Amino acid sequence: xxxxxxxxxxxxxxxxxxxxxxxxxxxxxxxxxxxxxxxxxxxxxxxxxxxxxxxxxxxxxxxxxxxxxxxxxxxxxxxxxxxxxxxxxxxxxxxxxxxxxxxxxxxxxxxxxxxxxxxxxxxxxxxxxxxxxxxxxxxxxxxxxxxxxxxxxxxxxxxxxxxxxxxxxxxxxxxxxxxxxxxxxxxxxxxxxxxxxxxxxxxxxxxxxxxxxxxxxxxxxxxxxxxxxxxxxxxxxxxxxxxxxxxxxxxxxxxxxxxxxxxxxxxxxxxxxxxxxxxxxxxxxxxxxxxxxxxxxxxxxxxxxxxxxxxxxxxxxxxxxxxxxxxxxxxxxxxxxxxxxxxxxxxxxxxxxxxxxxxxxxxxxxxxxxxxxxxxxxxxxxxxxxxxxxxxxxxxxxxxxxxxxxxxxxxxxxxxxxxxxxxxxxxxxxxxxxxxxxxxxxxxxxxxxxxxxxxxxxxxxxxxxxxxxxxxxxxxxxxxxxxxxxxxxxxxxxxxxxxxxxxxxxxxxxxxxxxxxxxxxxxxxxxxxxxxxxxxxxxxxxxxxxxxxxxxxxxxxxxxxxxxxxxxxxxxxxxxxxxxxxxxxxxxxxxxxxxxxxxxxxxxxxxxxxxxxxxxxxxxxxxxxxxxxxxxxxxxxxxxxxxxxxxxxxxxxxxxxxxxxxxxxxxxxxxxxxxxxxxxxxxxxxxxxxxxxxxxxxxxxxxxxxxxxxxxx
Numbered sequence: 001x002x003x004x005x006x007x008x009x010x011x012x013x014x015x016x017x018x019x020x021x022x023x024x025x026x027x028x029x030x031x032x033x034x035x036x037x038x039x040x041x042x043x044x045x046x047x048x049x050x051x052x053x054x055x056x057x058x059x060x061x062x063x064x065x066x067x068x069x070x071x072x073x074x075x076x077x078x079x080x081x082x083x084x085x086x087x088x089x090x091x092x093x094x095x096x097x098x099x100x101x102x103x104x105x106x107x108x109x110x111x112x113x114x115x116x117x118x119x120x121x122x123x124x125x126x127x128x129x130x131x132x133x134x135x136x137x138x139x140x141x142x143x144x145x146x147x148x149x150x151x152x153x154x155x156x157x158x159x160x161x162x163x164x165x166x167x168x169x170x171x172x173x174x175x176x177x178x179x180x181x182x183x184x185x186x187x188x189x190x191x192x193x194x195x196x197x198x199x200x201x202x203x204x205x206x207x208x209x210x211x212x213x214x215x216x217x218x219x220x221x222x223x224x225x226x227x228x229x230x231x232x233x234x235x236x237x238x239x240x241x242x243x244x245x246x247x248x249x250x251x252x253x254x255x256x257x258x259x260x261x262x263x264x265x266x267x268x269x270x271x272x273x274x275x276x277x278x279x280x281x282x283x284x285x286x287x288x289x290x291x292x293x294x295x296x297x298x299x300x301x302x303x304x305x306x307x308x309x310x311x312x313x314x315x316x317x318x319x320x321x322x323x324x325x326x327x328x329x330x331x332x333x334x335x336x337x338x339x340x341x342x343x344x345x346x347x348x349x350x351x352x353x354x355x356x357x358x359x360x361x362x363x364x365x366x367x368x369x370x371x372x373x374x375x376x377x378x379x380x381x382x383x384x385x386x387x388x389x390x391x392x393x394x395x396x397x398x399x400x401x402x403x404x405x406x407x408x409x410x411x412x413x414x415x416x417x418x419x420x421x422x423x424x425x426x427x428x429x430x431x432x433x434x435x436x437x438x439x440x441x442x443x444x445x446x447x448x449x450x451x452x453x454x455x456x457x458x459x460x461x462x463x464x465x466x467x468x469x470x471x472x473x474x475x476x477x478x479x480x481x482x483x484x485x486x487x488x489x490x491x492x493x494x495x496x497x498x499x500x501x502x503x504x505x506x507x508x509x510x511x512x513x514x515x516x517x518x519x520x521x522x523x524x525x526x527x528x529x530x531x532x533x534x535x536x537x538x539x540x541x542x543x544x545x546x547x548x549x550x551x552x553x554x555x556x557x558x559x560x561x562x563x564x565x566x567x568x569x570x571x572x573x574x575x576x577x578x579x580x581x582x583x584x585x586x587x588x589x590x591x592x593x594x595x596x597x598x599x600x601x602x603x604x605x606x607x608x609x610x611x612x613x614x615x616x617x618x619x620x621x622x623x624x625x626x627x628x629x630x631x632x633x634x635x636x637x638x639x640x641x642x643x644x645x646x647x648x649x650x651x652x653x654x655x656x657x658x659x660x661x662x663x664x665x666x667x668x669x670x671x672x673x674x675x676x677x678x679x680x681x682x683x684x685x686x687x688x689x690x691x692x693x694x695x696x697x698x699x700x701x702x703x704x705x706x707x708x709x710x711x712x713x
Contacts, residue, residue: 205227
């Protein structure tokens, strides 16, 4: 039974919105690759509401070879006048859209523990029987990328395994199938079975070579038991750079096989060869594609019927009549009929081609220089270099001594595809691809025993000799030591330095000397402008935006340099308000200032008002518990609730000076309006307009009303 859940229905524990009767419903399964459901629904045979509900994001429930009730999310629907074709993927792949891994780092964990960490906090779960431990870093990505992308850090690349989906659960085991003991004979001429046999990677004679180019005596070899099954001997040199003599082993050789004697060394090389044969390097690669629909109509169907009882990932023993060699083949692909619950087709073969055996031994040795974590080991690089040197040395030993000390190879025809010259001598070589104005070769590339020089060097990736991979970030390899220049991808990486592909420069504990020029960009949280630095902070709770600036400032006709200034702004409103600014000459300007301690200054200039309400703070103003002023005090409005000693030579209030208690001034006092409910003491008093209150002048009390002295006591 095939059910359909509308895109808004997430109650998968209950029946779906519709039961469908499709024309076909096939599930294509590929090992560690695509699982895709294809459903074709005829409009005339279906309820119109059900037909119209087959659309993107709806969910289909089917039975696969393992489980019933499997959910598949429709990602594409193609409708015509007569039918609709829907394509769907396992619902677990929703995790590509509804999960986010900010920074997840399973470190030295087994497969199960790594899955637990990756899937933590999501609606998805995972199972794994992988016992080997590994480490990976996942930043700013989703669960699907973390598990199965091509990134070096993905679970499949770090831990390996094979994938099986079961709704919101994923299984990644060493193998999701097993060997059920089935053996099938192929080689009959059947149209329902396609057969492919590939012997390009077969090796029946191995000449082993270890680290530093050591090998068996006289390049001795080991032969496969199947060597006579083929028309020719398949002879190859295979390098095992992890087999080392004790004298060649380094400090990072935990995974190497270190031998005390030459005899032990040779025995290890032979063990390596036997392991290669046990793993099938001497067997062909086979692929068989079986069409069960056609095969079921033949008499031979009975010989292959047991294959309908195997599953994706299972191993089947295959035998070909012509070569008579048993080859283990996996079920790597199958098409399952979700209506009749049978296989329509199946492919047996190898889903992972071991192409390393097709490479030269030197290149393979380079690949072996990486450990299981992808780290490139310094001693291994040395081994590759030594291996190359040993091969060149072997060439030197068999070379014949020549009388010439230098040779010139040249092609002077400018229209020739080989136009150019190379001079080779005992001290080095020179290469030219053009001639100068005199007709002589213009040599531009040189090599000697001391090094190389060239106008142009084409390379892909350059590693330092001690490069060791620490982790991968956004597709870039970050070392724990050494350095990497990736000229193809366009980045430079070291332990504390990264010039990323997008041009971002990151340097940890950097000591930068000299001039740095920039007219735009960002340093940390600071924005660089054409003539300023600024940083912004948003107070979401209060709906305020605060900014700090460093920039030159034009004040009237005078150009000052702000050492630092700040502004605030109500979020969503235009315009901003200054809090303070400090000039290079030391002057400070404040819009509002709240201080819980005493403020002492020589000169104080206030364009607004200073209010001192007996230790309390009034919003929008400045409050003080005390002010000591040894110089001038100039203000627009001064309100005093406490007694304040103004030890000044001159006091000027442009408009109002009001006092609830008392104020003492040593010498001159000048004010346009003075209101004193308390006492104001001074040596000299000038009142330009009106003054009402009492003033103590030289020990005598003088009462004023509207600027006129009315009483002296």
